[in-house]
Amino acid sequence: MTLRILVIDTDAEFTSAIYDHFEHNGDIVDVTERADEAKLKISELPPDLVVLAWRLADASGIELCRQLRLRRDSAQLPIIMLTERTDEAARVRCLETGADDVLTKPVSTSELLAHVNAVVRRHRPHLIVEALRLGGIELNRFTHRVQYMGRELKMSPVEFRLLMKLMENSGRIMPRALLLDQVWGSDVYINERTVDVHIARLRSCLRGTTADNAIQTVRGLGYSFVA
Known part of the structure; x- marks a missing residue:
């Protein structure tokens, strides 16, 4: 968690x-x-x-x-x-x-x-629900592991937290500013463009899975995880 x-x-x-x-x-x-x-x-x-x-x-x-x-x-x-x-x-x-x-x-x-x-x-x-399961992806909050059909998907701690927040709020639009606060913290001063960079990396991590296109860009607002 x-x-x-x-x-x-x-x-x-x-x-x-x-x-x-x-x-x-x-x-x-x-x-x-x-x-x-x-x-x-x-x-x-x-x-x-x-x-x-x-x-x-x-x-x-x-x-x-x-x-x-x-x-x-x-x-x-x-x-x-x-x-x-x-x-x-x-x-x-x-x-x-x-x-x-x-x-x-x-x-x-x-x-x-x-x-x-x-x-x-x-x-x-x-x-403290241990695992999130959406779009064929299983994310374990305790072990910090992400799996697809038993295969572990490698990603950085930042990409893990980013995916977790998107999955926790599946179907909702998550503005970049909110993702910055919830993933990086409110006292870290970085550009919203950083979110876009890590979203691109996260999409690469999900390539080849049924969640390949789950992370959708909502123009002018942010991102949404749609399983």
Whole structure:
């Protein structure tokens, strides 16, 4: 599965480690240290999960968690809170405020990833469907493998994520800007022409399959996967 994760924390070293670890796992990570910016990001492009620290640059994580639970666009958003406090009262307060899970710092990126996956399994089960099957193509989110009639199709991580997003939204028009955000991340500044280049490469990967012409260009808008 590819998750979009928003990390809200002032610890630059820790957020850098999270970014590297989760991106390597195939997820898309966005980072901020401010509550006001976090709320804007959630409104513009809702993440699948939020990792929220107790201490932020402009507010407390507890207060931000409370505010997010009062908003329609984030009332059900999975939230994992991080705190340096070890007392039971702190953990209870986090949970009572609306956090789905609480971890005490320091925490390893591997442990955090395990908790992220556990929370997603509980609250966003549709995100962990193991395989997508369309047009004779089978895409496995867990193994990052794409197969056609038992034959593995070789493609880069970017082409894999691009195909996954198109298959997840089969029949819908996916604008280039949206694909850029969902495949490369909102903080990566690249030209929309990059999408066209990788679409061409992805089509080459699918050549010779029944999905050869599944990726259709919608002139002036973007692309659509039609199986």
